[in-house]
Amino acid sequence: MPENKTLVMKFGGTSVGSADALVKAAQIVKDARADFARVVVITSAMSGVTNLLLDSAALASQGKVDSLPSIENTLKEKHFAAADTLIKDEKLRDATRQEINDLIFSFVDLCKAIAVLGEASPRAMDAVASIGERMSVRLLGAVLESAGIKAKAIESTEFVITNAHYQNAHPDFKVTTEKTRQLLNPLMDAGIVPVTTGFIGATPEGVITTLGRGGSDYSAAIIGSVLPADDVWIWTDVDGVMTTDPRIVRDAKTLPEITYSEIAELAYYGAKVLHPKTIRPVVDAGIGLRICNTFNPSHPGTRLIANPKTNGKVHGQVVKAVTAIRNQRLVTIEGRGMLGVPGVAARAFGAVASTKTSVPLITQASSEQSICFAVPSESAESVINALQSVFASEIEDEDIDRVWMTEDVSIVTVVGVGMRHTPGVAGQIFSQLGNNKANVLAIAQGSSEVSISMVVAAADTEIAVKALHELIVK
Numbered sequence: 001m002p003e004n005k006t007l008v009m010k011f012g013g014t015s016v017g018s019a020d021a022l023v024k025a026a027q028i029v030k031d032a033r034a035d036f037a038r039v040v041v042i043t044s045a046m047s048g049v050t051n052l053l054l055d056s057a058a059l060a061s062q063g064k065v066d067s068l069p070s071i072e073n074t075l076k077e078k079h080f081a082a083a084d085t086l087i088k089d090e091k092l093r094d095a096t097r098q099e100i101n102d103l104i105f106s107f108v109d110l111c112k113a114i115a116v117l118g119e120a121s122p123r124a125m126d127a128v129a130s131i132g133e134r135m136s137v138r139l140l141g142a143v144l145e146s147a148g149i150k151a152k153a154i155e156s157t158e159f160v161i162t163n164a165h166y167q168n169a170h171p172d173f174k175v176t177t178e179k180t181r182q183l184l185n186p187l188m189d190a191g192i193v194p195v196t197t198g199f200i201g202a203t204p205e206g207v208i209t210t211l212g213r214g215g216s217d218y219s220a221a222i223i224g225s226v227l228p229a230d231d232v233w234i235w236t237d238v239d240g241v242m243t244t245d246p247r248i249v250r251d252a253k254t255l256p257e258i259t260y261s262e263i264a265e266l267a268y269y270g271a272k273v274l275h276p277k278t279i280r281p282v283v284d285a286g287i288g289l290r291i292c293n294t295f296n297p298s299h300p301g302t303r304l305i306a307n308p309k310t311n312g313k314v315h316g317q318v319v320k321a322v323t324a325i326r327n328q329r330l331v332t333i334e335g336r337g338m339l340g341v342p343g344v345a346a347r348a349f350g351a352v353a354s355t356k357t358s359v360p361l362i363t364q365a366s367s368e369q370s371i372c373f374a375v376p377s378e379s380a381e382s383v384i385n386a387l388q389s390v391f392a393s394e395i396e397d398e399d400i401d402r403v404w405m406t407e408d409v410s411i412v413t414v415v416g417v418g419m420r421h422t423p424g425v426a427g428q429i430f431s432q433l434g435n436n437k438a439n440v441l442a443i444a445q446g447s448s449e450v451s452i453s454m455v456v457a458a459a460d461t462e463i464a465v466k467a468l469h470e471l472i473v474k
């Protein structure tokens with residue numbers, strides 16, 4: 001008999017991206033039911049679908065709708081191929097196809113409306129993006145049924161209630177707790193596996209929102225924490241959290257354990273394997289988190305652990321992982337007239353905030369003659385404009401000499417709790433980069449000393465990641 005425990009499992013895009021993957025996901029759910037009486041399944045859109053939907057809407061906003069029929073076909077082929085292979089019952093198969101068809105229809109309608117308006121509001125973009133998960137949840141629900149698992153597809157818009165901050169919505173945990181329990185508990189009590197959409201929620205008025213790109217991981221953490229579950233498992237396409245992105249370094253190794261603060265830094269500085277917002281709800285609720293591979297389910301993957309009380313040298317490792325965020329620009333405000341003038345930084349970041357841009361890294365020279373920070377490349381132009389306007393009079397008076405930005409750069413970050421207690425790590429890092437001819441443009445160290453970030457030219461990203469990865473003790 002399985003223990004009366006609750007497990008929340010989230011499947012990422014690749015894990016539900018084809019009939020083969022869906023077979024594996026269904027087997028994983030079946031196996032989990034042997035150990036957990038209560039299981040909730042959360043799904044992403046099939047791989048590539050969210051990008052396709054959003055790119056089509058962006059094209060539509062420029063009046064370009066010629067490719068819509070072919071996109072419509074691609075979406076149908078992808079979902080129907082899996083449905084036809086895996087849903088044995090004809091009635092269930094037809095009903096599932098019909099529902100997915102209707103959603104594709106509404107997507108085409110939305111794009112046409114966007115084309116007429118000539119613009120896509122964040123709210124409209126969320127309506128478009130949500131269609132990926134709304135299709136995959138129906139597909140996965142039916143596939144689980146066909147595999148003999150009692151399952152019911154339910155949209156998270158019914159119980160994950162958020163504010164109206166479209167494209168980056170924040171849940172109202174109180175209402176979400178009530179609604180989630182109200183809707184999911186009776187299903188689980190009846191031995192049914194609720195299968196729900198990651199990534200999306202709705203405002204109290206019922207308007208669809210999304211939690212930000214890659215946000216299905218966060219959905220799992222939200223739902224896991226409000227139920228509450230005993231464990232949250234994130235099923236993805238690699239063997240857990242690795243020493244770096246295996247797409248950059250082929251022999252990157254899985255980290256069997258990672259601490260809260262390490263994963264927080266890794267996720268924040270670009271390791272796509274886990275959405276940065278996932279960590280807080282599970283840590284606050286004291287729930288276990290595991291990241292594992294749908295295509296290698298017997299591998300234990302990575303477990304999240306509390307911060308160690310020891311000196312942090314887990315298995316003798318000081319540097320544990322390396323990560324990179326690409327497509328950034330460094331913005332610099334400089335001028336001798338800034339020296340000691342109070343409020344320059346506050347006004348600068350106020351101007352940046354007015355463009356709704358977040359700043360992943362800040363460095364300031366001790367002379368106070370310059371402020372330098374990173375912003376995503378796509379926001380750089382509007383940030384520069386905002387700064388030039390807020391400091392217009394200082395620029396005219398030549399207290400500020402210039403506000404300028406670099407070409408594309410990357411932020412490369414080295415993470416490890418052991419760095420805090422190990423002198424000379426920074427030295428090793430810089431010699432390693434120097435020896436490999438990766439030029440460091442700026443540096444920042446988190447106050448927790450769990451990470452050190454370096455800004456390098458875009459062309460040096462891979463060299464820097466590979467070089468720093470060599471510092472990890474094998």
Ligand code: ADP
Nearest residue numbers: 012013014236237240241242244245271272273
């Ligand atoms: P999913 O669709 O399952 O959410 P993602 O593509 O969002 O999957 O995240 C998994 C990917 O994250 C991996 O395929 C890998 O390329 C990338 N990645 C980046 N950094 C790391 C890391 N340190 N460990 C593991 N994977 C990483």
Ligand code: ASP
Nearest residue numbers: 044050199213214215216
């Ligand atoms: N499908 C969404 C995205 O691509 C959410 C996710 O996959 O986590 O951003």
Ligand code: MG
Nearest residue numbers: 012214272273
């Ligand atoms: Mg993801």
